[in-house]
Amino acid sequence: MKKILITGGLGYIGSHTSVLLLEKNYEIIIIDNLSNTEINVLESIHSITSKKPEFFNCDITNYKKLYYIFKKNNIDCVIHFAALKSVSESVQYPEKYFYNNIEGIKTLLKCCKKFNVNNFIFSSSCTVYGTPKNLPVNESMPFGKPSSPYGETKIKSEEILLKFCEKNKYFKNISLRYFNPVGAHNSNLIGESPKGIPNNLVPSIVQSCFSKNIKFKVYGNDYNTKDGTAIRDYIHIEDLSKAHIMAYEYIKNSKNNYEIFNIGTGRGYSVIEVINMFEKISGKKLNYKFAKRRKGDIKEIYADTTKANRILKWKAKFNLKNMLESAWSWELKTNSNQKALK
């Protein structure tokens, strides 16, 4: 049986997608350099699925190692998650981000060409739209001005993939532009575990309930929105990972060799709406403060998901309440584990 290579498969989205693929009886191999995850995620994947995928601790910029993995395995498709993803860190260390994310995809494509691997699914981001002129955003809208070096690496990667597809007619790529993923697997064995102080909204909210060091701040209440706070399209991690299965099942028979799909719910929520719903679910009162707008943030974005609904036959099933319940339950579990270790 041909295998699916998952880069960054021990990370947040990669681990959830790996679980779904294993549950569907696909054979997978995982590559991760563990720069933003822990090896015990592999054990958790095993606990959920009773299957242990082959794992390589490998950096995707390492051509020699990658070559060896491609040579040893009969690979049908690459699902490429491995990248650095912190917006703020990318502002601090732009070269590190360009090297890891751009050199990484180039090295992978070099191996795909060498070993005739012709199916590729890429983790892109809604950040490529920059500040959208019209809402909801659809896939035919042009790239916006990137608000960070991280965003630039996603635009550049999409451009590299488009060129590669134009040159290699048998090579097919699907870029999935994720909106804002939230939540954890229903087993509570894998979830989002940001290292250090989190940047993203939901991890910041849930962790602030337990930490005296993290004071929760709402960045900006002077946007031109219903309550003055910024609006985003949050998507449950289980819906998001399912989109990769649909993309894989679609790519094998598709005629087009380059496709882009938005992966969101199509509905925007303000920061205050997220907080209010979280307070109801958890019974916790967040003593949040309003702070200045965060540099690089935009007022509002949400997806037009018509294309993914129609072509991939994919549609988000979970709503914001489901996402926050899931994120809260994961936080309760990881927090009690940490306490038990002390």
Ligand code: NAD
């Ligand atoms: P993550 O950091 O949890 O997972 C990425 C994994 O890739 C990590 O386990 C990390 O150790 C690994 N990795 C990084 N560089 C590597 C390298 N050079 N070689 C091998 N492994 C490497 O991030 P995530 O949230 O799971 O994101 C997965 C992908 O989705 C990324 O490409 C990210 O840019 C993209 N994305 C994420 C979000 C989000 O909000 N989480 C939104 C849009 C797009």
Ligand code: WQD
């Ligand atoms: C959401 C809203 C914040 C934290 C980022 C990346 C994007 C994509 C998804 C990878 C914003 C506000 C946040 C806090 C707050 N990732 N907020 N207090 O910025 O929409 O998107 O993750 O591709 O590229 O930029 O997500 O969760 O950081 O912020 O008020 O402590 O919550 O200002 O309005 P964002 P986020």
